[in-house]
Amino acid sequence: MALIEFTKRGIYCKQGDFYVDPWWPVDYAVTTHGHSDHVRFGNKHYLCHTLTKPIIKRRISEDLDVETLNYGESTVRNGVNISFYPAGHIIGSAQVRLEYKGEICVISGDYKIEDDGISDVFEPVKCHSFVSESTFGLPVYKWQKQDIVFDKIKSWVSDNIPQQKTSVLIAYSLGKAQRLIKNLAGDVPIYVHNSIANLNEVIINAGVNLPETIRITPETTKDELQKGIVIVPPAMRDSRWIKNLSHPVTGICSGWMQVRAHRRWQSADAGFALSDHADWTGLMDAITATGAEKVYVTHGFTAAFSRFLNDEGIESEEVMTKFGQEDDEENKVDLIDTENLNTETENQTSV
């Protein structure tokens, strides 16, 4: 009997009687990471990685009942062994490994292969069945090494400053923002929006080594910002606040920026193809490394990616989930709910 089934509440493990990243409230929710399409309000108990705990407490509620595991640690629930392995997506992101009577299933949530310098690096886990995302499951999505992309961003910033332009990077508060901070920190001061600063605080308190940034307050002058790098969440994108900066130029950091059509549609001044999701090669490598006999393909180019796997002799099935629908700005580009930017809960207008 299979270890997981896809129900209307989410991915369910019948043997252990728990869910992984459910989208309707359940008793026991195993959580891959802190993005809000993977962890929702209303579950009785949560199990997540140690670093994810303070994040979801901050983002959802301090009252959550949360158990934690570190990578490599395990717990048993109704005879099902649950353990966590790094997914490399964002800080605290985990692949969930389930084992029951010798049968192993890995639910990877969102993942990327490249070391981003701030999340623990993705670790392939041998399994019988594997649940994989496919956000960028088309062969046109192949990333350049992040060093190259960060060099592009840095040179964009250093072109902007002498031209009196203010460099504004649009990045999701959880994940992309910290990755940018970690890799861009240096001579140019980094100014961050409240919602990012709040999360940074939580992350630093949890023991992550994050370079120093400056929280933007009403006292921060336009002149200071012009000489720095400004990072704001997607909800701020078309805000008056940005328009009022001194010659603002916006840069979007997202895997979608790989394609001209997306770059132009976004009407940003610059697009940098920097993603926290695996590219085509990454997805294929990860899947091959698991040795899985069966691959469930969730959110993304599910149909194409699943068909390709089947053609390659890897049994695969596309699964409808509610992942990739709300939170992660990378999923937002061609999704419906672009108006619904209600994920940035903390004071986005107070800046």
Place this chain on the structure above:
Amino acid sequence: MKRFAKLIQQLELSNKTNDKIAALVDYFNYADDKDKIWVIALFTGKKPRRPIKSALLKYWAIEITQTPDWLFSESYSNVGDLSETIALLLPPAENTSDFQLHKWIEDLHDLEGKDDETKKSFILNAWNTLETQERFIFNKLISGNFRIGVSNKMLVNALAKQSSLDSAQIMHSIMGKWNPYEITFTELINGTHVNTDNSWPYPFCLAYALEQEPEKLGDISEWQAEWKWDGIRGQIVKRNGELFIWSRGEELVTEQFPELHFLIDVLPDGVVLDGEILAVQEKQVLSFSTLQQRLNRKTISKKQLEDAPIGFFVYDILEFEANDYREQPLSERRKILEQLIGGLDESAVILSPVVKCKTWEELAELRQTSRSINSEGIMLKKLSSHYHSGRKRGDWWKWKINPYTVDAVMIYAQKGSGRRANFFTDYTFAVRDGENLVTIAKAYSGLTDKEIKEVNSFVTRNAIEKFGPVRTVKPELVFEIAFEGIAESKRHKAGLALRFPRILRWRKDKKAAEINTLEDLRQLLASTFIND
């Protein structure tokens, strides 16, 4: 090539004219002279001949990446551009190259007539030495157009800024006939080639749409009113015993219109006329759909010549006795034109009449009759106006009559291409025919980005069937479709076709039950047919 790749990227990323001009000026300051020539050629649509079919590029890309056909198509439909899809699919280049743009173009040119194996090894080698963005451009050189929102005017402004030469002169120069393989950059922008070339046209003077009350333009006696004809704007050039016909698209179309060739014997040398190419019978203008039978054809049959005879309605004279008359006031130019053309008794070349009215009200009333003579409204030109290069606000206005409109329901949606590759932006509309819905038009644009997102969301939620990129959707959203004309059509199920349909607005207040019927359109067709 790297510099050009960077230019393209800059042009694509900005929506601001000033940024684009700055990027172009920067490019023209530093790029190789031979490259500059090609950039001007590419941006003004002077494409080098294509030595290789795009189907072959696709085939080779599929072969070396071992991408299944269907996966290539999926990728293509996500990316929305063939050249770019190939550029992104290929593995990273193993070598680098500092070849300049013109070198690539010349090398591609040299491939002409070579066998497929030679072509293939050249292309594969090129792909393996170019970065993704350069590769994309390289592929575009072979298979596509550079549609990056640089108008001729913008290009000319940048060149003028960079060279401190007069923009009209540059426009004049780059619009003429020149060979990018032979001309130098200095020759090109100084226009040394145009003097020796009998064919060169002038930049057309264009009008803005009148958005205010005509009364605000002042005294009607200072204005010349003409009918606005709905055809192909053209320029007829007669110099040194040669005759040339240019279309507004800067194409030489002389061969397409034999009816006008007699002018070579009638017009004196050193004359350039501005006017409209129209389907004309017994000095009456026929509908645009009649004219369409004659457009973009390599050969013309006797029947086509009989069914859709061509005429030229003359608006203006730009050159007379080999002198540039564009700085003369319109009133003076019109006098010369009347002497030159008014005397001709030709059914194919007619002086476009001036509409004489004493008051704006009288003119407004007359304007309402435009459709009865297949005109689309009134042109207003200041009698004292010069013949400007391009669009200039103030002296010339087009005062068009309102378009026809029909309320129709959306039944199919398709993803767009390019910038819109991931949104459903191309819609097919239907009207009611008894119990059924029958398609009458396909249209895109006309909606705001926000509305497109809303429609996109509707399509995603209400798709009934999926045929490749097309979705059949629940007939629920009603749109007001504007169009310029209507014609019988055997190709369309409705038996008629709309000309230039576009979305005027989204009628959220209307239900699908309230849309127009096919009978409504048939009646409209019957009423316009009488005038043909």
